[in-house]
Amino acid sequence: MSLTFEEIAIAFSNCNSDAKSSFKDYLINLYKSKTDYENGFTISNVNNYILSDIEKLLSKAILNICAADNLIKQGYFSWGFVTSYYANFFLIQGLNRTQLNFTTWVSRSIDCIEKDYQKKNIHIIGIANSSDEHQRQFKRFFENFSHFKNRKGIDRYWNIGIKPFELGNESERRNRINYEICSDAFYELDLDNIEFKKIIKDNLYSPFTEYKENSRTFDNYSRRNLKLAIARLRMLTYTLNFIAVRNLEYQSYYQRNMKNRITAINQKYPDVSVWIKELFQQWLIFDSEIADNDDVF
Numbered sequence: 001m002s003l004t005f006e007e008i009a010i011a012f013s014n015c016n017s018d019a020k021s022s023f024k025d026y027l028i029n030l031y032k033s034k035t036d037y038e039n040g041f042t043i044s045n046v047n048n049y050i051l052s053d054i055e056k057l058l059s060k061a062i063l064n065i066c067a068a069d070n071l072i073k074q075g076y077f078s079w080g081f082v083t084s085y086y087a088n089f090f091l092i093q094g095l096n097r098t099q100l101n102f103t104t105w106v107s108r109s110i111d112c113i114e115k116d117y118q119k120k121n122i123h124i125i126g127i128a129n130s131s132d133e134h135q136r137q138f139k140r141f142f143e144n145f146s147h148f149k150n151r152k153g154i155d156r157y158w159n160i161g162i163k164p165f166e167l168g169n170e171s172e173r174r175n176r177i178n179y180e181i182c183s184d185a186f187y188e189l190d191l192d193n194i195e196f197k198k199i200i201k202d203n204l205y206s207p208f209t210e211y212k213e214n215s216r217t218f219d220n221y222s223r224r225n226l227k228l229a230i231a232r233l234r235m236l237t238y239t240l241n242f243i244a245v246r247n248l249e250y251q252s253y254y255q256r257n258m259k260n261r262i263t264a265i266n267q268k269y270p271d272v273s274v275w276i277k278e279l280f281q282q283w284l285i286f287d288s289e290i291a292d293n294d295d296v297f
Helices: 005-011 023-028 034-039 047-074 077-098 133-150 156-161 170-179 193-202 221-246 248-268 274-283
Strands: 041-044 101-105 109-116 121-128
Touching: 005 221, 023 047, 023 101, 034 041, 034 121, 047 077, 047 221, 047 248, 047 274, 077 101, 077 133, 077 170, 077 221, 101 133, 133 170, 156 221, 170 221, 221 248, 221 274, 248 274
Parallel strands: none
Antiparallel strands: 041 121, 101 109, 109 121
């Protein structure tokens, strides 16, 4: 069962997101054996490493959102999808960590599962030697957030973000574009110029508006995937804001980090689409009233 917002806030109490190393480095420095990982073991009071990781994943996602927006507006649709895919990948990693139910990689895939959020206990066990970590991360995300469709008081972006990509498995499409020879990957040079300009026009508009996409030969999948990343950005910032409301120690760090992000975006990436900047301005802030309702119906 997923943690509620209140339980997440309790789990990250007394954390400030300013750990000097990552959670993965923490595990590596435990010098656990292969047998230890096979049998599993429990660690405690490591949630500040995890919260620090979430903050870094958020910054990585924001940069990839800005980059994807620029690419698809310039006509690099295929690479724009790959870039928006990584924004999604970083966001679902961060969201899984807010649930304290996630995987990481330490010479193998490692399952990290909350056993007692109040005592801050996490069970660690090795689960696979294969490297298909992306698929595992997405699978865990959909498991963690399947219950959130029944939460009151959450805005419409949650209802978009918790759903799978409209045009199929996100990881498989990323692999198809990168590694396979197929007609719908890096198709931009083959497009009729009129069709190309139609897609460019689409990509100037917010995918959340009522604007209807022009008919075309190829579906504008990069724009659709960017829409998904924006929705999941809302999910993560909403959750972090809830933690900050309940946790005064984290609150000052949260406010500082969000302010620094907005300043950096405005200074370094002035060409980000207006609709994205407007959402950044709404979400990359501290809102003391954001989390008043955590009921399930």
